[in-house]
Amino acid sequence: MKLRSFESIYHINKESQVKTWFYYFAILFIIVLFLPWTQNIQVRGSVSTLYQDQRPQQLNSQIPGRIIKWHVKNGDFVKKGDTILQLSEVKDDYLDPELLRRTQEQVAAKKGVGEYYRAKVGTTEAQLGAINASRDLKLSQLKIKLSQLNSKIAAEEAELAAIGNEMKLLEDQYGRQKKMYEEGLVSLTQFQQRAVSYQNALAKRTAAENKLSQSRQELTTLDIERNAIMQDYTEKVSKIQGERFQSMGQIEGNTGDIAKLENQAANYRARQNMYAVLASQDGQVVQLTKSGIGEILKDTESIGTIVPKMANSAVEIYVKPVDLPLMQVGQRVMCIFDGFPAIVFSGWPNSSYGTFAGKVVAIENNIGANGLFKALIVEDKSEKPWPRQIKIGAGVKGIAILNDVPIWYELWRNINGFPPDYYVSKSESANTADEKGKKN
Incomplete structure (x- = not known):
């Protein structure tokens, strides 16, 4: 099958x-x-x-401080300029609540000191003007005296020259009279009269020479006096100028102190605006690292991250x-x-x-x-x-x-x-x- x-x-x-x-x-x-x-x-x-x-940006605190209040939580969306948290001061240098006002008062006081020094500089300049005017006045007086004394010396020199000429004439006459007396041509009385005239001329010349010498000594004394006046006023002017430069230096130093204090005041004013940490851009706040109130932040420490919205x-x-x-x-x-x-x-x-x-x-x-x-x-x-x-x-x-x-x-x-x-x-x-x- x-x-x-x-x-x-x-x-x-x-x-x-x-x-x-x-x-x-x-x-x-x-x-x-x-x-x-x-x-x-x-x-x-x-x-x-x-x-x-x-890109995602870190939120940082520019200054150290203690957190006293939070305005956001993780996942919140913020706009640019919104407050993230608030801080209080922890440094003893800034604990004074009136620190800014007191610093401004220091600035005003320093400016007042500067005005005082400027007034002092103005006073020294006025003193310099008065001293220079007084010096010029005394120098003008001495110049007039010198001019008068020079004129007097010139006149005395002319007078001495005239006496010298007269002395030569009398000396010749005295010599001839003496010779004639020795020869018996003139009497003793005539000879004595000529001798007296000659002696008077000698005395007159000596007096004129002494007078001229005295005038020249006066001229030397005036020169010395002028140099003493110049030295005296130079010392006074130098002293006043030294005080003026010292005041000007104090003005410049005061200006530097004012600038330093104004800088401190500006820093204190800016620091007061840093007690609030603000959002740098629109976005979402994530990864906050601080968990509560009272925590201490270091300067530039990261608080969290803000992710841009767009x-x-x-x-x-x-x-x-x-x-x-x-x-x-x-x-x-x-x-x-x-x-x-x-x-x-x-x-x-x-x-x-x-x-x-x-x-x-x-x-x-x-x-x-x-x-x-x-x-x-x-x-x-x-x-x-x-x-x-x-x-x-x-x-x-x-x-x-x-x-x-x-x-x-x-x-x-x-x-x-x-x-x-x-x-x-x-x-x-x-x-x-x-x-x-x-x-x-």
Whole structure:
């Protein structure tokens, strides 16, 4: 009896389709080998921003103080200038509540002292004027006396010259009279009369010489007196000028003290405005480090972080040094943001779902502490916009688009361990062509 189950299980008499399917799969494999494959570099990074003022900023206290009141809590949204917390003073140099007023009083007192010194300078200048006028007056008097004395000396010199002439005449007459008396031509009485006249002339000349000598001594005395007056007034003027310069120096020193006190007053006034820590920009307050009232803050100590409310998102990616030559400014990068579902086809990133296009705007030239180079990516405005829900610091996976090559070439490259083809962006190619055209 022939069993039907045997024929159903064992198809001995049926023709095999294995060869046909083998050919189908071979042809399909060959076709697949010639399909396009997009070379790419996969990198990791995080959401950031291009602008420093849009990045999370630390909240710092500019002065040390004790917290007396909180105006916000973690997660609150604030506007620029809103008060975060209030501080009270802890340094003993600033505990006086009237410190600013007292400093301003010191400034006013110093200004009064300055006015006193200025008045003293004015008084010394008036004294100098009076002393100079008195000196000039005495010198004028001495000048008149000198002029009169010189005239007197000139007259006495003329008188002495006349007496000298008369003396010569009388001396000749006396000599002739003496000779005639010795010869007996004249009497003794005549000779004695001539001798008396001659002696009188001698006495007259001696008196004139003494008078002239006395006048010259008076002239010398006037010169000495003039020098004494000059020296005396010079000492007085020097003393007054010394007092004047001392007062002027005290004015300058007082001006410096006033500037120093005004600087202190301005610092105290500015410090009073620092008792409230203000928000530096619009944003959300997070990561507050102080927990209550009465805690002490050091100067420049961080209180927390404020995250800007509005930011132009960018992506920071980190590239291995071996892949760095393949990255260029303007290169297209597909971004996959954490928290947003995506279906990715490695060789066909343009056909992936849930990816967002961006382009490289900057590549840093120095290597980071993690041994990687950082590149910045911004949104490609010509394609699907990035989601508005992404937050700064969120993780990102980037796929840098390189050349389109056949699958067989990509397999061959990977088997041989060759790097991806060097990518040249369209803008770079156009610039290179323009440079070649200019050279030609």
